[in-house]
Amino acid sequence: MLAQRMERGTGSGHMDIKFTNRLSYKQARLTVLVGFILGTLLSLIQIGIDYASEDASINREMQALLEISHNTASRIAYNIDSELAKELTGGLLRSPAITRARLIDNNDTVLADVQRPRQESGYRVISDFLFGDSRQFKDRLALSHMPDEYLGTLFIEVDTFAFGSRFLNRAEVTLLNGFVRSLVLTGILLALFYMMLTKPLVRVISALSTSNTRSPSQNKLTFPPGHEHDEIGVLVKVANQQFVSMATEIQQRRNAENRLTDYLNELENIVSARTNELKASNTRLSQSNEELEEARSRALDMAQARAAFLANMSHEIRTPLNGLLGMIALSLDSPLNAEQRQQLSIAHDSGKVLVELLNDILDLSKFDAGQLELERIPFDLGALVEDTANLLSQNAASSVELTCLIDPQFPALVLGDPTRVRQIVSNLLSNALKFTRFGRVDVRLKHTGSVHLEVRDTGIGIPQEAQVRIFQPFTQAGAGITRQYGGTGLGLALTNNLCEAMEGRLSISSEAGFGSQFIAELPLPCHTPAIAPQQLQGKVVAISNASSGLAELLQTLLPGWGLDYIRHDSVETLADAKPDLLITDNLHGLFGLRPAIQAPILLVTAYGNFLPGEQAANLAPLQQQARPLARNALYQALRRTLLGSDALSPSAQADNLTNERRAHILLVEDNPVNQLVAKGMLAKLGCEVSVAAHGGEALELLETSSFDMVLMDCNMPVMDGYEASRRIRQSGRWPNLPIVALTANAMPEERERCRAAGMSDYLAKPFRREELLALIEHWVPLTPT
Structure with missing residues (x-):
């Protein structure tokens, strides 16, 4: 009943307030x-x-x-x-x-x-x-x-x-x-609040709802009795003030409307003029769009032409280059005098540089086209770094100490693309050796969840302003760099692209005149943890400077192999040391050791700086190894010296098995020079070779003889390698016969084309004997005799 009475007290019409909203x-x-x-x-x-x-x-x-x-x-x-x-x-x-x-x-x-x-x-x-x-x-x-x-x-x-x-x-x-x-409390409070709050407010609302908004100056609210000085009285007072303000504002708006009408008339004239200008602009924009479309079409045509040119260039250059490098490699295996061997080695190294340059150009084109493919296989990254450093050490100055410092806990195998990782190591190391004439070049490798590869040198360094553009293609730190040191400026750009493709990062820290430090962080997970070698016993003394790479390498490895290791700065400080083996990279005072010290000596020198026979005989027993000193080579030298073991290392045993390999290979190649190169390499690997000049001859030879593997050139007269491979697979007679494509086309779509024709694997020309050996080991089982 109380609620109904309060409803009636609010008045009627659209201003009624629902009871629950009061x-x-x-x-x-x-x-x-x-x-x-x-x-x-x-x-x-x-x-x-x-x-x-x-x-x-x-x-x-x-x-x-x-x-x-x-x-x-x-x-x-x-x-x-x-x-x-x-x-x-x-x-x-x-x-x-x-x-x-x-x-x-x-x-x-x-x-x-x-x-x-x-x-x-x-x-x-x-x-x-x-x-x-x-x-x-x-x-x-x-x-x-x-x-x-x-x-x-x-x-x-x-x-x-x-x-x-x-x-x-x-x-x-x-x-x-x-x-x-x-x-009871609810009822009492509800009545009190209604009388003291709701009823006077409803009276004010009713007065506001009946006021004339067109003439706010004539509206003035009266104060509810007893509420002149509380919040409701303040509300009435503020409302009266707003009425006065509204009257003033309405008058101002009327004046503004009059001015706005004048402005609108002027604006119509301006809009009309601007519309004519926009029509003219749209006409010019349409012409520009047509020109841009034509430019885009020309750019696409140029990109296709460039891709076709790169494919043709790859094929045309690689075919004679394969014959050139193959013949030089076969010649180097024959008896030669020192001058002839040096000349052929220079020619072979120059050819390899040409192959690397060609690969860099093709890889950059693959990045541009988004066609680079990465493998994910287990491989020994530590051995890969040492092999690459050993190969590039031939280009190092004799005054530069090249050292591979690999963490003893580095995994035996990691998962990734060994070919692309080798490119990264090779480019960073080549860059360091090129710009370093004195001091050290260090390659450091460790695994902290991902691979941390660091190449540090004491070369000319890179100015701060040049570091921002050092990873751009065909760019070097300065114009004088190319004239003085050579190079195309592709190496670091390609290395940076490869790191990003592997979801890694390449960073640089350098200062002009104080060397450079390149760090590649590559997310290559561990596949096989580090394998601890058999422990050795003995006392090893090193004569080397404390700041040398050899001293750091020995200090890192030898204590972990169970050896008692001591370093001396010079021969004079040896005193009464009685080592089981003496390791040194310093010839100063070395010849005065005999006969006082009879321990075997391991001399570590720059590539090509071995002691001649007479001087070596004066220091016998003496072993000589070139920098950088690999872990396995050092371990085998220590093992032979300290344990008196003449057993072959695992790598030497693998070479022995390679020499005993017997496989019957069918070589399908139309180029006579490439036939000679491949036959010579296969003969060195202990394989029997039959040659076919095109696919038709290959099919005839398969009918009459049994082969372990087919090396198939792709572009040949009469019947090319694609058609021949398709017929071999379609016949169903040789379902498990390995067919390896030999092609001078190194573009990525070529690999897919070979697989679609039924070929088992792919080898790009020019190829090295090691690559050919790896293919034979993969597809043909060992058959020692």
Whole structure:
């Protein structure tokens, strides 16, 4: 009824406010809600205190009952009177809380045991949860003048529901009282808030709704009685002020509208003129778009032409280059005098540089076309770094110390693309050796979840302003660099692209005149952890500068191999040292060691700087090895010297098996020079070779002879290698015969074309004997004789 009266008091029409949206209702609701929550919490606290009291009273009342019955039960147990015992337990059972009473004597004889069913009720579950369904009490019986003599025990079992029902009744009354108080408080607060807040506000709203917005200056609200100085009075005062402001603003807007009308007329004239200008601009833009489309079409045609040119260039250059390098390699295996061997070696190295340059150009074109493919196979990165450094050490100045410092815990195998990683190592190391004339070039390798490859040199360095463009193709640090040191500027650009393709990163730290440091972070996971070599025993003494790469290498490796290692700066400081092996890279004073020190000597020198026979004989027993000193070569030298073992190393055993290999190879090649090169290489590998000039001859030879593998050139007259391979596979007679493509086309689509024709593998010309050996080892099983 109160709500209905308040609804009628708000007036009628569109300004009516829903009851639940009124401030009085919201204020009362919030106040009652807080009061209800606080009242409920207080009621719960009171109930909790009552619960604790009731729980304690159960134990207290039962203990009191046991104390009252103690003397009587003790005399009954002493006299062993069953009749009195039944009367006593029956009397205890009259208590509404006790459901069982039992009296036994000191011999555990039951004198009386009475019980009755417990009371059932719907509230029993709650009572049992709070107090437990029952409790047991016992009293040890003894006479007052004989307190230490045990006479028996009085047991009683209490049904807690008698107490729990009493507690639940009180809790129910407490909660109902709190709820009723909240309802009464709600009604009182609702009426008060309506009279003090909602009713005057509704009067102000009604006055505002009936005011004339067209003439705000004529509207003035009156103050509700008794609210001249509170918030409602302030609201009326502010509303009256707003009416005055609105009147002023309306007049200002009318003036602005008049001015705006004038501006619109001017704007129409301006828009008309600009529209004509835009039409002319659109015409010129259309012409520009047509010109851009033509330029794009020409760029695409040029890109296709460049790709075709690179493919043709690759084929045309690689074919004669394969014959050139192959013939030189075969000539180097024949008896030559020193001058001839040097000349042929220079020619062979120059040819390899030409091949590397051609590969760099083709790789850059693959990056541009997005066609670079990466392998993911296990390989020995440590050995790869040492092999690459050993090959490039021939280009190092004799005054430069090249050292490979590989972490002893570096994995034996990692997963990745060995060919691309070799390119990264080769380009970084070639760059360091090219610009270093004195000092050190170090290659450091470690694995911290990913491969950390660092190449550091003491060369000319790179100025800070040149480092920002050093990774751009065909760019070097300065114009004078190309004239003085040579090079195309492709190496670092390709290396940076390869690192990014592997999701790695290449960084540089350098200062002009103080050397450079290149760090390649490559995410190559570990495939096989490091394998610890067999431990050695002995004393090894090194004569080397503390800052030398040899000293750092020996300090890193030898203690881990079980050797006692000591370093001296010079021969003069050896004193009474009695080493099992002496390692040095310093010839100063070395010839004065004999005969005082008879230990074998391992001399580490630059490539091509070995001691001649007479000088070497004066230092016998002497071993000489070129820098950089590989881990396996050092270990084998130590093993032979300290253990007296002449057993072949694993790599030497592999070479022996290679020499014993016997395989019958069908070479399908139309170029006579390339035939001679391939036959010479295969003969060196112990293979028997049959030659076919085109695919038709190859099919005829397959009909009459058995072959272990086919080396198939792709571009030949009569029948090319693609067609010949397809016919071999379609015949079904040689399903497992390995067919390896020999092609001068090194573009990526060529590999897919060969696989589509049924070929098993791919070898780009010019190829090295090591690459040919790897293919034969992969596809043809070893057959030692």
